[in-house]
Amino acid sequence: xxxxxxxxxxxxxxxxxxxxxxxxxxxxxxxxxxxxxxxxxxxxxxxxxxxxxxxxxxxxxxxxxxxxxxxxxxxxxxxxxxxxxxxxxxxxxxxxxxxxxxxxxxxxxxxxxxxxxxxxxxxxxxxxxxxxxxxxxxxxxxxxxxxxxxxxxxxxxxxxxxxxxxxxxxxxxxxxxxxxxxxxxxxxxxxxxxxxxxxxxxxxxxxxxxxxxxxxxxxxxxxxxxxxxxxxxxxxxxxxxxxxxxxxxxxxxxxxxxxxxxxxxxxxxxxxxxxxxxxxxxxxxxxxxxxxxxxxxxxxxxxxxxxxxxxxxxxxxxxxxx
Numbered sequence: 001x002x003x004x005x006x007x008x009x010x011x012x013x014x015x016x017x018x019x020x021x022x023x024x025x026x027x028x029x030x031x032x033x034x035x036x037x038x039x040x041x042x043x044x045x046x047x048x049x050x051x052x053x054x055x056x057x058x059x060x061x062x063x064x065x066x067x068x069x070x071x072x073x074x075x076x077x078x079x080x081x082x083x084x085x086x087x088x089x090x091x092x093x094x095x096x097x098x099x100x101x102x103x104x105x106x107x108x109x110x111x112x113x114x115x116x117x118x119x120x121x122x123x124x125x126x127x128x129x130x131x132x133x134x135x136x137x138x139x140x141x142x143x144x145x146x147x148x149x150x151x152x153x154x155x156x157x158x159x160x161x162x163x164x165x166x167x168x169x170x171x172x173x174x175x176x177x178x179x180x181x182x183x184x185x186x187x188x189x190x191x192x193x194x195x196x197x198x199x200x201x202x203x204x205x206x207x208x209x210x211x212x213x214x215x216x217x218x219x220x221x222x223x224x225x226x227x228x229x230x231x232x233x234x235x236x237x238x239x240x241x242x243x244x245x246x247x248x249x250x251x252x253x254x255x256x257x258x259x260x261x262x263x264x265x266x267x268x269x270x271x272x273x274x275x276x277x278x279x280x281x282x283x284x285x286x287x288x289x290x291x292x293x294x295x296x297x298x299x300x301x302x303x304x305x306x307x308x309x310x311x312x313x314x315x316x317x318x319x320x321x322x
Contacts, residue, residue, distance in 0.1 A: 004045045005066070008088055011195040012073040013158055013179075014188075015202070020243050020280065021273035022053070033072055033187040034060060043069075048085070072187065075159040104167070104174045105197035107160035109151030113139050118148040125164055128182035132227050133303055142230065143167050143174070149183060158194060162186065166226055168202070168240075169210045175199035178207075178226065178240070204247035208237040213255050220257040221314075222281065224264050228302035232310065236302075244281050253288045260285050261293040261314050265301040282320060292320045 017029040017039040032041035035055035048066035071081035116122035125146035145165040163179035176198040215234040229236035
């Protein structure tokens, strides 16, 4: 029975923002599929009432409700989405619990780049990665895969067609993954594995931290996105959320970095509160790491600027006074 809609929404593979700027009292935020703005659509934790404070669903008739979002995320017709919500709320037949998998389950049609089931879609996916600065060595090192644009999926599995599949590891083992649209046509750019396909929830992971620990490096660069962290190599890790969770902070503590730089995306008119989030992360990390830096970027994010420019900006930034 739903007592907090956020867990239900995360179980559909949707990334959420739990707290911070622009998150209303007793709400959590998700990307708005109608206007495209990141983490600006608020969902009330108990009622499921939705509202995007950017577009406010202007011109969309009838006004969308939580069932419309569930239908979109789960890839099911609206009546089925309504039934999912009805059952999850405890009406009718109780909804069975959704435990995490004992081992990671890859989406239907998932294929490697070296032995693709669909070479045309492989080429499209590779072209997208190349534009993002990802090399063939990166593909092999991070075990990136892809799904074709059209694929028959298993029952109760949302559609992950047309996505780059990026594994997230813990202790060297894949325990979760993220799907990134490579077609440029899907409303949701990123889509997480649903609960039953992952071993560990995304909120308890940091992409790239395993590589950092194995490298023996002592200076960790914490970014927002996976492609940002990939650009920086073994010293980069991705938070995958707007705020650091307690579990993610514990992971950083166990990695024992001597220095941590927080390098979030530049502030924009759409997202004016990047610095506030970065400072919050820096403050939390400073509880167990003595030397920390805030690196403020201009002219693009890490992946757009490249490692050389970002590390040059890091050298010019001062250590934060605790």
